[in-house]
Amino acid sequence: MTQANSVETSTPTPQKQRKAVALISGGLDSLLAAKVIQEQGIHVEGINFYTGFCVEGHTHAIRKKDKDKQKRNNALWVAEQLGIKLHIIDISEEYKDIVLNPKHGYGANLNPCLDCKIFMVNQAQAWAWAEENGFDFIITGEVIGQRPKSQRKETMPIIARESGADDRLLRPLCAKNLLPTLPEREGWVDREKLYDFSGRSRKPQFELAKKFGFDDFAQPAGGCCFLTDANYSAKLADLWEARGERRYELDDIMLLKVGRHIRPKPNFKLIVSREEGENNFLQGYKKQFTSIHTVSHGGPLTLLDGSFDKDDIKLAAQIVARYSGGKSANAVTVQIENFNGTSYVMDVPPMPAHEVKEEWHV
């Protein structure tokens, strides 16, 4: 009998196509992890969480002198490379609790990496079940032995356990060093085709990237967010100290990324723009803050944050004058605008450079 499909041949029951949500940070590891799983015929969609502290865009976008530099959002770029949908979720409100009260503590700076990862996996799962119902598992690009803290081997089970994702959290790049997860045991993915990367060397990732034909991927020097940055963390700590409580709004953490922050007295600080892009950005805050700008000379726009009296405003105006084109003039005319729209002008002598104390710079 030559018929190809004889009646005796049992047609295999078609396997349900499994769906995975990949946590896309924008870095190479999340790109590779998602690709490895995609290659196994799994339907992958990406999810990216916005905490308010993400490095993406932001300061690069604000500062005009960077205008020519590419300002792509790496998570979007990764999704485009993979040809997958990307859902960006604003978790900045819920995330506050992680930053303010991390159960597992902070890393080197104010980065609550372990709690952050648990939270994100949790969110991804909750989101997947609720929104799409039918996503079978979660993928992350974590590799043992790499920074941040949540990528160390001993913390891996904590993330899976506490996130509630348990068995459905697959880390394709280091899966072979870990116990098989549900997607492996069920045969949705072939464990043999997963990886056993470990350690700090990035070589295996680069080789895999080459194999897949990816180049031009982002290689962030620090972590994925501003909280790993020592200067940024110092500014955040300063803000909490000045307010006498650990609290922040989204605007606060945006403004920590912009301008020079100078605190001449504990009760207030100046946010002085450094160039045109920052100037434009700070303009948007004039209805929320008292602002100072120079009239007689070219100069930066400055916001005042905190509580201040007349003498404080004069002191601030002198500092602003110091950063203006009139820094060597006898007097500089500045305009003070209250957030309610009222304004007045005053002439002040610019503060001599040596009087702007080093410790005022936050």
Next chain:
Amino acid sequence: MSYKHSLDCSNLLCPMPVIRTQNALKELAIGDTLEVICTDPGTLSDIPTWCRINQQEVIDTKEHDNQIIFIIKKTAN
């Protein structure tokens, strides 16, 4: 021309304008257009990229003063 569906993302930094756009489009029907007003120059790259990967169509982009205005047509769910 004024658009029935308009979203003001002035002073918001990426990715907030992208998130707002994504969420606003969810509420619209296929074929509807949405005007999105932005000030972050990063949106010039991010909004079209987001639209491309999620199969939405940017039908116009205008820049004047410090504003960037996108007109987006919802073409997929």
